[in-house]
Amino acid sequence: MKSKSDVKLIDGHGKRIDGRMPHDLRKIKIEAGILHRAEGSCYLEWGGNKVLAAVYGPREAVPKHTQNPLRAIVNARYNMAAFSVEDRKRPGPDRRSREISKVISEALEKVILTDKFPRASIDVNIEVLDAEAGTRCAGLTAAGVALADAGIPMKDIPVACAAGKIEGHVVLDLGKEEDNFGDADLPVAISPRTGEILLMQMDGHLTLKEFDEALDLAIKGCHIVSDIQKKAIMSKYESVLEVE
Amino acid sequence: MPEEKREIVIPSQFLGDVKKNKAGHGTFIENGKIYSARLGILSKREGEEYINVTPLKGRYDPIEGDFVIGIVEEASASSWLVDINAPYPALLHVNEVPWDVEFGETEKYLNHGDSIMAKISQVDVAKKIQITLKDRNLYKIKGGHIIEFEPSIYRRIMGKKYSMIELIQKYTRCRIFVGKNGRVWIDGDAEGIEKVLQAIYKIEREAISFGLTNRIEELLKKDAKDVR
Numbered sequence: 001m002k003s004k005s006d007v008k009l010i011d012g013h014g015k016r017i018d019g020r021m022p023h024d025l026r027k028i029k030i031e032a033g034i035l036h037r038a039e040g041s042c043y044l045e046w047g048g049n050k051v052l053a054a055v056y057g058p059r060e061a062v063p064k065h066t067q068n069p070l071r072a073i074v075n076a077r078y079n080m081a082a083f084s085v086e087d088r089k090r091p092g093p094d095r096r097s098r099e100i101s102k103v104i105s106e107a108l109e110k111v112i113l114t115d116k117f118p119r120a121s122i123d124v125n126i127e128v129l130d131a132e133a134g135t136r137c138a139g140l141t142a143a144g145v146a147l148a149d150a151g152i153p154m155k156d157i158p159v160a161c162a163a164g165k166i167e168g169h170v171v172l173d174l175g176k177e178e179d180n181f182g183d184a185d186l187p188v189a190i191s192p193r194t195g196e197i198l199l200m201q202m203d204g205h206l207t208l209k210e211f212d213e214a215l216d217l218a219i220k221g222c223h224i225v226s227d228i229q230k231k232a233i234m235s236k237y238e239s240v241l242e243v244e
Numbered sequence: 245m246p247e248e249k250r251e252i253v254i255p256s257q258f259l260g261d262v263k264k265n266k267a268g269h270g271t272f273i274e275n276g277k278i279y280s281a282r283l284g285i286l287s288k289r290e291g292e293e294y295i296n297v298t299p300l301k302g303r304y305d306p307i308e309g310d311f312v313i314g315i316v317e318e319a320s321a322s323s324w325l326v327d328i329n330a331p332y333p334a335l336l337h338v339n340e341v342p343w344d345v346e347f348g349e350t351e352k353y354l355n356h357g358d359s360i361m362a363k364i365s366q367v368d369v370a371k372k373i374q375i376t377l378k379d380r381n382l383y384k385i386k387g388g389h390i391i392e393f394e395p396s397i398y399r400r401i402m403g404k405k406y407s408m409i410e411l412i413q414k415y416t417r418c419r420i421f422v423g424k425n426g427r428v429w430i431d432g433d434a435e436g437i438e439k440v441l442q443a444i445y446k447i448e449r450e451a452i453s454f455g456l457t458n459r460i461e462e463l464l465k466k467d468a469k470d471v472r
Binding site: 039040057058059060069113117118119120148149150151152153154155156157191192193194230233234237238 | 255279281282284301331332371
C-alpha cells in the first residue's frame with residue numbers, strides 16, 4: 001500500500017489522477033431488463049464498478065412476522081462478490097454490507113408506493129461484481145432502474161451520486177485512490193423530481209462550507225445520472241415500439 | 245387498442261393537472277399534479293378526462309370477476325390455498341366448489357399441484373383474495389399445457405373484441421383458456437400447441453407495436469401451409 005504522501009490526487013490545474021476535472025463524473029453505462037428470472041433487473045457500469053440489481057416481488061413476505069398489514073416491506077440486499085476487490089473479500093454479509101443494505105432499503109421504501117401491496121415484500125438484490133469506490137451509489141442507482149423495469153409503482157426513480165474532498169478540493173464522484181487517500185466522501189441519494197434526500201452518509205471531515213458545496217455538487221451529479229437512468233429504461237422499450 | 249401514437253412513460257413523469265384531468269390507474273397525485281407511478285403506456289383519449297397508464301410489466305393485480313388459472317398449493321380441512329400468480333395466494337373455500345366435500349376430505353378433490361380455472365370472487369382491503377369454481381365453464385384442469393406470459397399483455401392476446409384469440413383458435417384448432425393472471429391453458433395436438441406457443445411468444449415480444457393481429461395471422465397461415 002502506498003502511503004498518503006506518495007500520491008498526488010489533484011494537480012495545479014485541477015486535473016485529477018484519472019484525468020477528470022473536479023466536476024466530472026466517471027463513465028456510466030446502464031442496461032435495463034437483462035435477467036429473465038427476475039421481475040426487473042439492471043446492469044450498471046460506473047467507472048470501474050460493475051453492479052447487477054434484480055427485483056423480485058411484490059410477493060408475500062416470509063417469515064410471517066415481518067409482514068406489515070398496511071404496506072409492503074422493502075428488502076434490499078447488498079452483496080459484494082468475493083472477486084470484486086483486490087484482496088479476496090470474505091463472502092457473506094458483514095457489518096458494512098448489512099449497513100448498506102439497511103440504508104438502501106430505507107431509501108427505496110421512501111419512493112415505492114408500498115401501501116398498494118399490504119403484507120407483501122419487495123426484494124431487491126444488489127450484487128457488486130467489480131468494485132472501485134462508490135458502490136453504494138452505483139447499487140442504489142441500479143436498484144432504481146430495476147424497480148422501474150419490474151413495473152413496481154413508485155413516486156420517483158431514486159438516484160445516487162457521491163461528492164468528496166481531496167487535498168482540500170471539493171470534487172464530484174470519487175475514484176478509488178481518491179476514496180482511499182482523500183479527506184472526505186459524501187454519498188447522497190435523492191428523489192430527482194422533488195429533490196428530497198433519501199440517503200446521505202459522510203466519511204471524513206468537511207467544514208460546514210465545504211459540506212454545503214459538496215452536497216450541492218452531489219445533487220447536481222444525481223440529476224445527471226438520473227437522465228442516464230431514464231434513457232436506459234426508455235431505450236429498452238423504444239426498440240420494441242419500432243418493430244413493425 | 246387506441247390508434248393514436250403510443251407513448252411510453254416512466255415513473256415520476258408529469259402527465260397533467262388535477263384541474264383538467266383525473267388520475268386513473270397507474271398514476272398518483274402530488275401537489276395538484278398527476279404523475280405516472282409506473283412504467284407503461286400512456287392512454288389519454290380525446291374527450292376523456294381520465295389519465296391512465298397501462299403497465300408494460302408487473303405482477304398480476306387481482307380484481308373481482310377476473311377469470312384466472314390457479315395451481316393448488318395446499319389443502320387444509322375446509323379450504324385450499326391456490327397460487328394465482330398474484331403477490332398473495334388465494335383462498336378457495338369448500339362452499340365455493342361444485343362438489344359435496346366432507347370436512348377434512350378436501351385432498352380427495354384437489355391436491356397440491358392440481359390446476360384449476362377459477363373466478364376471483366372477492367378481494368378485500370387487506371388484499372385477501374377469495375376465488376370460486378361456481379361459475380360457467382370453471383373446473384379442474386385435466387390434461388393440456390399451462391404456459392405463463394406477462395400478465396400486462398392479456399388484452400393483446402385476446403385482441404380487439406376477442407379477434408386475436410379467435411384467430412389463434414381458428415388456425416390451430418386448440419382449446420385455449422386465457423387467464424387474466426398471466427397463465428394460459430392449451431389443449432390440442434402437438435403441432436397446434438407449438439403454433440399457439442409461437443403466436444403467444446410473438447405477441448409477448450411485440451406487445452406494444454401496431455398491426456400485431458395481421459402479423460400473427462401471417463405467422464399462423466405460413467405454418468398452416470407447411471403442415472398441408
